[in-house]
Amino acid sequence: MALTATKTEAAASPLRNFIDGRFVASGKSTFENRNPATGELVNLVAEADAAMVDDAVKAAQRALRGPWGRMSEQERSAILRKVADGIMRRFDEFLKAEILDTGKPVSLASHIDIPRGAANFNVFADQVLTLSTESFRMATPDGAGALNYAIRVPRGVIAVVCPWNLPLLLMTWKVAPALACGNTVVVKPSEETPTTATLLGEIMNEAGVPPGVYNVVHGFGPGSTGEFLTQHPGVDGITFTGETSTGRAIMTAAANHVRPVSLELGGKNAAVVFADCNLDKAIEGTMRSVFANCGQVCLGTERVYVERTLFDTFVDRLKSAAANLRMGDPFDRATTMGPLISQEHRKKVLSFYDKAKAEGANVVLGGAVPSLDARFHGGSFVQPTIWTGLPETSSVIRDEIFGPCCHITPFDSEEEAIALSNDSPYGLATSIWTENLTRAHRVAAQIEVGITWVNSWFLRDLRTPFGGSKQSGIGREGGVHSMEFYTELRNVCVKL
Ligand SMILES: NC(=O)C1=CN([C@@H]2O[C@H](COP(=O)(O)OP(=O)(O)OC[C@H]3O[C@@H](n4cnc5c(N)ncnc54)[C@H](O)[C@@H]3O)[C@@H](O)[C@H]2O)C=CC1
């Protein structure tokens, strides 16, 4: 597979919006999508203006009244399975597009991103067929009684606003259940990663998804496509994954027309490593949770708390493992860490690397830009980085960095480990490493997060509730919880 888009591919741009089953360019400007590994142009992207966003929302509204709105769950489920098959059939195209947009290593994208894109459709194609509602028989004064039963209806047009870290995975995580429930969607992919959402438009057409059911509009956030979409009065619900401050802006937009929101936001996740853990497994899991996707996973670990008796050994072992990460060509199967998403994000991460030094951190590993060969000089690589020795008030321990780095702090008791983990405005995920399962259950119940893993990380059963506590989000997605968000319950009371 090629490292860059070919000249022909880049010239085939601009990447178009997908509205009402057709690819449409915009009357407005285009913006550049660059390969984070090299800085080279991947494609130009047609930015949707307010009128195009309006077209997309209106197409989605019309589609609700068309064949899609009349289909049975079985018919929709069968179509979603074809979408999943379509992604798998064109696996290599999705893989290449995702790698060019994100710079993530082929080993990761081929193992996680693209298969999960397809799995999301299969899981919700199943889920919709087993969805139940409640019913209550009630007494009435005449003795005949009445029967209440609930029915589920689609919410309508769902705005799906996506981040750049797991573009296809996170977009389909929302689109699949929304469509399974009979909604239509307008997707706003991140401006950094526009390609796979667009390619999915082709799959939707091939699978027989009616025009207007799946729409994609490209652009930025404030003052651009994201804001036009989330402010649009024709949108009936908004689902978003991304930064907490953006979540606040989206909630405000949703309040304008009183629409429900599902928000999956930032994190500052802790790992808690007890001295009785299986050290090999704890190191392997912590390596993934800190460095996978170059640390750009909302579930990733940026704070590691290690029981003092194990502290020095753990720090040494993590350092040795991280020093072996191999940066470079994302298309090379031997590459284990890619670049950050952009130069702008690299500036942000490097500013934290500088802050850590200024605050007096012991830099165990990294802390700078790696020297790679000339092909990657335009890329956004940073070194995997480990710190110790900072107080808990330090900004690198408080703020979400979203880079390949962590701070390791020793603790002396279970109570202290729990208190340290919970001392954060965020509450997304944690991982606990111990061979004492009684302790694991006890600690898990006290950690204030939406998702706790014991002796694992990112082990995902797509039926389970997924989402954050505190400032890490509102609502849960996954399994029946997605179906709750993407449907409205209506009660019917029948007097017998
Ligand atoms: N999953 C997560 O928790 C993620 C967290 N981040 C964090 O967020 C930081 C910024 O990354 P961004 O991509 O800029 O995240 P972001 O939250 O600003 O953007 C995510 C999506 O929201 C859109 N958006 C931004 N402002 C909007 C608005 N006012 N109204 C409607 N849509 C809007 C963007 O265009 C993009 O599609 C990163 O440095 C990282 O720390 C980024 C990506 C994912």
Ligand SMILES: O=C(O)/C=C/C=C(\O)C(=O)O
């Ligand atoms: O749904 C998943 O398995 C993964 C979710 C990851 C994020 O939400 C993220 O990194 O933003």
